Amino acid sequence: MTALLEVKDLEIKFRKDKEMISTVGEISFAVNEGEMLGIVGESGCGKSVTSLAIMGLLPKEMSQIGRNSDILFNGTSLTKLSDADYRRVRGKDISMIFQDPMTSLNPVLTIGYQMKEMILAHEKVSKRECWTRSVEMLKKVGIPRAEQIMDEYPHQLSGGMRQRVMIAIALTLQPKLLIADEPTTALDVTIQAQILDLIKEIQRESNTAVILITHDLGVVAEVCDRVVVMYAGKVVEEAPVKELFVDPKHPYTKGLLGSMPTLINDQNRLNAIPGSVPLPEEMPQGCRFAPRCSQAMPHCYTAEPPLVSLGNSHATSCWLYDKEEQKYG
Amino acid sequence: MASYILRRLFGLVPVLFGVTVLVFSIMHLSPGDPAKIILGPKATEASIAKLNTQLGLDQPLHTQYITWIGNVFQGDWGRSIQMKMEVLPLVAERFTATFILTLASIIIASVFGIGAGIISAYKKYSWLDRSMMFMVLIGFCLPVFWLGLLLQIVFGLNLDWLPISGMYSAGQDGFWDMIRHLILPAIALSAGAGAIIARMTRSSMVEVFSQDYIRTARSKGLKEKNVVLIHALKNAFIPVLTVIGMQIGFLLAGAVLVEMVFAWPGIGTLMVNGILARDFPLVQGVILFVATTYVAINLLIDILYAIFDPRISYK
Ligand SMILES: Nc1ncnc2c1ncn2[C@@H]1O[C@H](COP(=O)(O)OP(=O)(O)O)[C@@H](O)[C@H]1O
Ligand SMILES: [Mg+2]
Numbered sequence: 001m002t003a004l005l006e007v008k009d010l011e012i013k014f015r016k017d018k019e020m021i022s023t024v025g026e027i028s029f030a031v032n033e034g035e036m037l038g039i040v041g042e043s044g045c046g047k048s049v050t051s052l053a054i055m056g057l058l059p060k061e062m063s064q065i066g067r068n069s070d071i072l073f074n075g076t077s078l079t080k081l082s083d084a085d086y087r088r089v090r091g092k093d094i095s096m097i098f099q100d101p102m103t104s105l106n107p108v109l110t111i112g113y114q115m116k117e118m119i120l121a122h123e124k125v126s127k128r129e130c131w132t133r134s135v136e137m138l139k140k141v142g143i144p145r146a147e148q149i150m151d152e153y154p155h156q157l158s159g160g161m162r163q164r165v166m167i168a169i170a171l172t173l174q175p176k177l178l179i180a181d182e183p184t185t186a187l188d189v190t191i192q193a194q195i196l197d198l199i200k201e202i203q204r205e206s207n208t209a210v211i212l213i214t215h216d217l218g219v220v221a222e223v224c225d226r227v228v229v230m231y232a233g234k235v236v237e238e239a240p241v242k243e244l245f246v247d248p249k250h251p252y253t254k255g256l257l258g259s260m261p262t263l264i265n266d267q268n269r270l271n272a273i274p275g276s277v278p279l280p281e282e283m284p285q286g287c288r289f290a291p292r293c294s295q296a297m298p299h300c301y302t303a304e305p306p307l308v309s310l311g312n313s314h315a316t317s318c319w320l321y322d323k324e325e326q327k328y329g
Numbered sequence: 330m331a332s333y334i335l336r337r338l339f340g341l342v343p344v345l346f347g348v349t350v351l352v353f354s355i356m357h358l359s360p361g362d363p364a365k366i367i368l369g370p371k372a373t374e375a376s377i378a379k380l381n382t383q384l385g386l387d388q389p390l391h392t393q394y395i396t397w398i399g400n401v402f403q404g405d406w407g408r409s410i411q412m413k414m415e416v417l418p419l420v421a422e423r424f425t426a427t428f429i430l431t432l433a434s435i436i437i438a439s440v441f442g443i444g445a446g447i448i449s450a451y452k453k454y455s456w457l458d459r460s461m462m463f464m465v466l467i468g469f470c471l472p473v474f475w476l477g478l479l480l481q482i483v484f485g486l487n488l489d490w491l492p493i494s495g496m497y498s499a500g501q502d503g504f505w506d507m508i509r510h511l512i513l514p515a516i517a518l519s520a521g522a523g524a525i526i527a528r529m530t531r532s533s534m535v536e537v538f539s540q541d542y543i544r545t546a547r548s549k550g551l552k553e554k555n556v557v558l559i560h561a562l563k564n565a566f567i568p569v570l571t572v573i574g575m576q577i578g579f580l581l582a583g584a585v586l587v588e589m590v591f592a593w594p595g596i597g598t599l600m601v602n603g604i605l606a607r608d609f610p611l612v613q614g615v616i617l618f619v620a621t622t623y624v625a626i627n628l629l630i631d632i633l634y635a636i637f638d639p640r641i642s643y644k
Binding site: 055057091107 | 548549550
């Protein structure tokens with residue numbers, strides 16, 4: 001498998017009182033063609049910011065990408081693209097759906113308009129064809145009365161329907177990569193499963209690569225092939241999904257798994273990890289997870305652990321495993 | 330949409346009733362006996378009584394109102410005491426001039442106000458934003474008549490580019506001649522409204538730019554022009570429209586001053602003369618006309634709301 005998207009040493013800084021504060025620190029990961037990659041981590045770990053960086057949508061005046069950072073898409077460096085060229089990539093090659101379908105669609109434009117403008121931004125086609133393709137797409141994502149809905153406004157649809165519309169818009173031009181940032185978080189539980197199934201189905205059918213961002217490992221277990229676990233702006237573990245659930249390495253991943261509600265353990269997060277994600281301006285020295293880690297050693301508070309491969313496409317950044325590597329060679 | 334407009338129209342009935350009652354009461358709220366005031370201090374008892382009967386002022390109030398409103402609906406707005414003419418055609422003719430002046434001002438104020446507001450919001454905190462908002466502050470603070478005089482001195486007297494008074498040059502009635510006469514008074518009148526529209530546009534656009542659907546629009550690879558002028562502006566426009574609607578009222582009031590400064594033959598000059606001459610039917614006519622126009626403009630704005638925001642007609 002060849003990598004479709006390669007994120008290399010991505011560092012994202014935000015301006016805070018004239019200072020640039022590093023929010024995401026030199027992370028690397030790749031997405032293969034047709035693959036479904038999950039990115040998990042608690043709220044505030046930098047998942048959304050990372051996806052916006054890939055889309056080239058970080059606020060220009062407020063933020064900055066590290067000098068050694070690079071994002072390669074099909075071998076082309078996105079970070080070096082001009083505004084006009086980046087615009088041609090967005091929507092056509094990489095598209096995105098967002099967490100809240102209530103606020104992500106424009107309230108004063110019809111669904112039809114919001115569907116058609118996506119096509120017209122990238123292709124020269126007749127109005128008629130635009131309309132036909134949009135309706136087709138709406139039907140494909142399971143929207144009944146697709147023709148009528150073209151003339152309706154977002155507020156006339158339910159949350160689930162809106163998210164279907166968002167998915168339809170994002171997939172209209174058959175992008176090679178879809179980034180879904182918490183696409184089900186704002187929806188009812190029953191609708192969540194439907195939307196996940198839809199994304200999975202479309203991904204299989206059209207061989208689109210998907211980055212599914214979530215704070216919910218349950219979602220990952222259901223649909224992803226591979227998982228990247230992020231903590232406080234760092235990748236702490238990366239593994240195929242089965243491997244991660246069977247043999248998690250990083251104490252943070254174990255913590256996340258432990259706090260998952262299961263049939264036996266549905267007592268609202270009895271085993272939740274104590275403490276909370278540090279703010280970018282208050283990043284601890286050494287391993288960023290150390291202050292919350294039950295297995296932290298003195299060493300952890302002073303030096304940052306590197307991401308170390310453990311074989312089987314499994315990697316983690318934790319001193320516990322680094323030692324093991326040294327021991328067994 | 331049709332039912333929304335119908336509902337708005339019905340809503341106007343009490344408003345218009347209130348307006349007519351108010352206009353009707355002007356005659357009766359003014360201190361003293363109207364007939365006495367009209368005829369002046371040297372009038373005899375007999376002539377006052379005669380005028381009272383002639384004006385129907387000896388009838389009970391509600392009868393007077395019904396007669397008056399009946400006449401108003403039939404187009405009989407009374408006769409101007411001073412000008413010895415029918416009020417309605419007189420007011421209508423003069424109103425055309427005021428309408429042209431106000432319309433020109435609101436167009437200038439909207440175009441420059443909205444344009445400046447959009448650029449300021451898009452380039453928030455840049456020097457461009459700051460200098461534009463500084464100019465807006467000046468535009469807001471300048472008194473209308475002072476700005477009018479300044480324009481007259483600079484562009485009329487010193488540079489001699491444009492005429493400074495009246496609506497047409499002597500012996501002419503061409504369209505472009507009128508436009509040349511219109512420019513300075515329209516600018517003088519538009520400054521304050523333009524400043525307020527610019528500020529409202531800026532704050533409304535700044536708010537909209539932070540919304541999720543703007544990020545969605547950009548994620549589709551739309552041109553910035555479409556993101557700003559379609560996705561953002563269409564959402565930001567409702568509060569701007571409200572401000573424009575409110576400004577039309579102020580502009581009609583401000584027109585009185587500007588018309589005096591530039592000798593623009595509009596309703597403002599007519600009204601001032603009417604008040605000074607205690608020409609009640611004329612003053613009533615002017616107020617009724619302006620108030621009705623104002624109500625009609627507000628109806629138009631309400632309809633525009635529904636066009637710009639589809640959620641409104643469902644509420
Ligand atoms: N526009 C911004 N300006 C400054 N800081 C930001 C901005 N957007 C996000 N951040 C910071 O980036 C960090 C990661 O945020 P985010 O990517 O939204 O987390 P996640 O999606 O994992 O919940 C947060 O600590 C947040 O404060
Ligand atoms: Mg997020």
